[in-house]
Amino acid sequence: QNDVYTAGIHGRKPVIPTDFAELERRAKAKMSARAWAYIAGGAGEGRTMAANRAALDEWAIVPRVLRDVSQRSTEIELFGQTLAAPVLFAPVGAGALAHPDADVHIGKAAAELGVPYIFSNQGCAPMEDVAAAMEAVTPGAPRWFQLYWSTDDRLVDSLIARAEKMGAAALAVTLDTTMLGWRPQDLNLGSLPFARGEGINQYTSDPSFWEIVAERLHDAADERPEISLGAIKTLFSIARNVPGDLRNNLTAPEPRAAVQTFLDIYSRPSLNWDDIASLREKTSLPIVLKGVLHPDDARQAVDLGVDGIIVSNHGGRQVDGSISSTDALVDIADAVAGKTKILADSGFYTGADVFKALALGADAVCIGRPHMYGLALNGADGARDAVANIIAELDLTLGLTGHTDVASLDRSALKRLSRA
Ligand code: FNR
Numbered sequence: 001q002n003d004v005y006t007a008g009i010h011g012r013k014p015v016i017p018t019d020f021a022e023l024e025r026r027a028k029a030k031m032s033a034r035a036w037a038y039i040a041g042g043a044g045e046g047r048t049m050a051a052n053r054a055a056l057d058e059w060a061i062v063p064r065v066l067r068d069v070s071q072r073s074t075e076i077e078l079f080g081q082t083l084a085a086p087v088l089f090a091p092v093g094a095g096a097l098a099h100p101d102a103d104v105h106i107g108k109a110a111a112e113l114g115v116p117y118i119f120s121n122q123g124c125a126p127m128e129d130v131a132a133a134m135e136a137v138t139p140g141a142p143r144w145f146q147l148y149w150s151t152d153d154r155l156v157d158s159l160i161a162r163a164e165k166m167g168a169a170a171l172a173v174t175l176d177t178t179m180l181g182w183r184p185q186d187l188n189l190g191s192l193p194f195a196r197g198e199g200i201n202q203y204t205s206d207p208s209f210w211e212i213v214a215e216r217l218h219d220a221a222d223e224r225p226e227i228s229l230g231a232i233k234t235l236f237s238i239a240r241n242v243p244g245d246l247r248n249n250l251t252a253p254e255p256r257a258a259v260q261t262f263l264d265i266y267s268r269p270s271l272n273w274d275d276i277a278s279l280r281e282k283t284s285l286p287i288v289l290k291g292v293l294h295p296d297d298a299r300q301a302v303d304l305g306v307d308g309i310i311v312s313n314h315g316g317r318q319v320d321g322s323i324s325s326t327d328a329l330v331d332i333a334d335a336v337a338g339k340t341k342i343l344a345d346s347g348f349y350t351g352a353d354v355f356k357a358l359a360l361g362a363d364a365v366c367i368g369r370p371h372m373y374g375l376a377l378n379g380a381d382g383a384r385d386a387v388a389n390i391i392a393e394l395d396l397t398l399g400l401t402g403h404t405d406v407a408s409l410d411r412s413a414l415k416r417l418s419r420a
Contacts, residue, residue, distance in 0.1 A: 004018060004389065004392065005309070013380050014385065015377065015381070015382065015385065016374050016377060016378060016381075016382050016385035016386050016389065017288070018389050020349040020350060020370060023370060023373045023374065023377075023386060024040070024369075024373060024378055025083065026373070027040075027372075027373035027374075027376045027377055028040065030376050030377055031097075031098060031376050032097070033189065034097065034189060034191045035097035035098055035376070036185075037185035037186050037188075037189050037191060038097055038183075038185070038186055038191070039096060039097060039098060039115045039369065039372050039373075039376075040185075040369065041183055041184075041185035041186060041317070042183070042185075042315070042316040042317050042320070043181040043182055043183055043317050043318055043319060043320040043322075044181075044182055044320025044321065045314060045320055045321075046316065046320070047316075047320050047321045048313050048316035048318075048320055048321060048322040048324070048346075049316030049347065050316075050320060051316070051321075051322070051323070051324040051327075052313070052315075052316055052324045052325050052326070052346045052347025053349075054324070054349050055324035055325070055326035055327050055347075056326050056347065056353055056356055057146060057417075058326075058350075058416060058417050059326070059356050059359075059360070059414045059415070059416055059417070060265040060414065060415045060416075060417055061352065061355065061356065061359075061397070061401060061413060061414060062401075062413060062415050063400060063401040063402060064401060064402030064403075064413075065402060066402075067154060067402035067403075067404075068404075069398070069399040069400075069402060069403065069404055071404060072395060072398055072399050072403075072404045072405065073404070073405050074086065074391060074394060074395050074405070074406060075405075076363070076364065076399070076406060076407075077363060078116075078341065078363065079169050079170050079286045079307065079308075079341075080169070081116070081142045081169050083114065083115050083116065083142060083313035083364070083404055084113055084114030084115055084391070085113070085114075085115055085391040085394065085395075086354070086362075086363065086364035086365060086406050087113075087115050087354060087364065087365055087366075087367060087387060087390065087391055087394075088115055088116045088117070088118055088144075088343070088344050088360060088364060088365070088366045088367070089106055089109070089110045089115065089116065089117040089118060089366070089367060089371055089383075089387065090315075090366035090367055090368040090371075091118040091120035091121070091123075091146035091172065091174070092120055092368055092371075092372055093120040093121070093122025094108075094122055094124065094126040094198035094199035095120075095123070095124050095196075095197040095198075095199075095372065095375065096198045096199070097130065097198055098104070098372050098373075098375050098376040099375045099376055099379055101124070101125060101126050101331050102123055102125075102372075102375060103119065103120070103123045103124050103125040103129075104128045104129060104130055104133045104380075105375055105378070105379050105383060106130075106375060106383050107119075107130040107131070107133045107134040107137075107141075107143070107218065107377075108133055108134065108380040108384075109371065109374075109380050109381070109383035109384035109387065110134065110136050110141065110142075110143070110384075111133075111135075111137035111138040111141035111247060112137055112138070112380075112384050113384055113387060113388060113391065114141075114142075114208065114397060115142065115258070115387070116132070116142040116143055116144050117130070117141075117142075117143050117144070117390075118143075118144040118145070118146050118171065118172055118366065118370060119143060119144065119145050119150040119163075119168075119202075120146050120171065120202070120324065121145075121146050121147055121159065121174075121201070121202050121203075121266070122148070122199035122200070122202060122266070123199065123201060123202045124198060124199060124201050125201055125202075126201060126202065126205035127145060127162060127163065127166050127168075127202060127205075128162070128165075128166050128205075130143070131143060131166040140167075141170075142169050143166070143167060143168055143169065144168050144170045144171070144172055144288075145159070145160075145162075145163035145168040145170075145171055145172070146167055146171075146172040146173075146174055146290065147159060147160065147163075147171060147172070147173045147174065147254045147266045147269060148174055148177065148266050149173060149178075149268045149271050149275060150265055150266060150267065150268060151264065151265055151266075151267070151268045152208075152212045152265060154208040154212060155203070155206060155209055155212060155265065156210050156282070156390055157208075157282060158207070158208040158209075159202070159206060160282055160283050160285075162206070163283075163285070164283065164285060168285060169285070169286070170285055170286040170287070170288050170307070170308070171279075171283055171285045171286070171287055171288065172288040172289075172290045172310065173276070173279070173287065173289055173290060174290045174314075175289055175291040176290070176291030176312065176313070176314050176318050176319075177267060177268070177291070177314060177318060178267050178268060178269040178291075179269055180263070180320060181314070181317055181318035181319060181320075182320065183317065189232075192330065203262070203265070203266065209265070212265060213265075235296055243334075254271070265281060271402060272305065273300060276289065276301075276304055276306070277304055280305070286305050286307035286308065287308075287340060288306065288307060288308035288309065288341070288343070289301050289306055289308075289309045289310070290309075290310040290312055291310065291312050291313075291314060291318075292309040292311055292312070292328075292332065293313060293322065293323055293328040293332075294312065294313065294328075294331075295314075295331045295332050295334070295335035295336070296335075298311075298332045298335050298336045298340075299335055299336060301336075302336050302339045302340050306340060307340060307341060308340055308341035308342070308343060308363075309332070309336075309340060309341075309342060310343040310345060310366060310381075311325055311328050311329045311332050311342065311343070311344040311345075311362070312325060312342065312344065312345045312346050312366070313325055313346045314346065315345070315346050315347070315368045315369060316346060316347070324346075324347070325344055325345065325346035325347055325348070326344075326347075326356070326357070326360065326418060329342070329344045329357060329359055329360050329361060329362060330337050330361070332360075332361075333360060333361025333362070336362050341364075342361055342362050342363055343363060343364050343365065343366060344357045344362040344365050344366070345365060345366035345367070345368060346368070348365045348366075348367065349367075349369070349370050349390070350390060350393055351389075351390050351391065351393025351394035351395070351396065352393060352394075352397050353365075354390060354394050355394055355397045355398065355401070355409070355413075356414060358406050358409045359409045359410060359411055359413040359414050360414070361411075367386075367387055367390060370386045370387065370390065371383045371386050371387050373386060374386025374387070402415060
């Protein structure tokens with residue numbers, strides 16, 4: 001926070017606003033309507049997004065005084081790595097909508113801050129490229145991989161093997177998006193990101209993806225009329241990494257059908273607990289389940305021996321009217337605290353928000369939209385500053401409430417205000 005303070009003393013305005021409302025306003029002014037709809041938008045009427053923010057207001061911080069807070073640390077240990085703060089960059093797909101080469105820029109931002117970046121399965125750059133960019137900033141910079149479980153296990157296996165090889169410290173499996181939610185902002189614009197190829201390069205850089213596509217190409221005509229030859233060729237034409245022998249004969253685009261082809265492969269609606277149980281044989285990486293909201297699901301995850309869960313409603317993008325992340329976190333921490341690592345995301349946009357999540361039982365918090373808005377405004381530096389601001393406010397909030405580290409935080413730091 002010293003940089004921001006010093007800048008203020010000298011009358012210099014920071015490039016990245018220090019509060020979320022202004023950050024959001026400025027990002028909206030900068031982004032295309034299409035990018036704004038996809039990144040800022042939520043499911044349905046936006047009730048879950050609103051609930052995420054409102055639920056935080058029901059918890060008040062109760063500061064303590066006279067506790068010598070001159071020496072403080074926000075560091076934590078997670079899955080064998082030391083993190084500068086209990087904060088992660090959430091996986092965000094189709095980031096190219098906000099900035100070309102989004103993933104590489106975000107990777108650099110995270111590496112500079114010393115906190116993990118969870119690479120999206122729907123990233124805009126192959127994970128190997130992002131890992132290399134992070135290594136160039138800080139050797140060993142922490143990174144995780146987020147998996148959408150494909151309908152085809154060959155792709156699952158290949159993505160996991162690549163994640164292990166590029167140095168992922170954990171594997172986060174996202175469970176809440178076996179299908180895309182009802183997202184009116186995108187639907188009303190007639191715009192889904194994958195139509196123009198955003199968010200498919202993690203797939204198209206994978207040889208097994210092309211193996212599966214080639215098979216479908218072969219079968220398409222008779223067995224799956226909706227996967228037309230033209231659609232698959234379009235998929236090729238918007239991808240950066242088409243194998244040479246398949247690059248020939250590109251025809252006129254059929255974006256809708258191409259998107260359908262991609263959606264058919266990317267995620268498995270039949271996913272169930274047996275699949276998760278089988279994951280242990282596929283990898284020795286710590287397994288983290290993302291998108292857990294019910295305490296019974298959290299208990300079942302613990303019974304399966306998963307290493308962590310991310311309490312998340314996907315930033316309010318999947319189920320409208322869903323339980324808020326904070327309310328779910330309270331129930332889940334009651335159910336499984338100490339038995340697995342508990343992370344949370346969805347609507348935590350300030351240092352004070354992160355403080356509350358930690359006090360309620362989270363070990364760390366993932367940040368989504370704020371870093372995307374910073375990225376849209378000022379590339380890697382913007383993504384970094386947006387999250388640095390959150391970490392700086394967390395550090396101050398710790399000190400001003402009588403804490404010198406995050407380990408000492410528990411619910412005694414908060415008071416629950418009665419609901420109206
Ligand atoms: C996401 N999120 C997400 N999650 C995931 O597991 N894989 C993904 O590819 C994406 N893609 C994605 C794109 C965009 C534009 C957004 C905003 C979000 C969800 C993300 O990881 C996280 O759960 C939420 O963003 C957290 O909520 P906030 O911080 O955005 O409110």
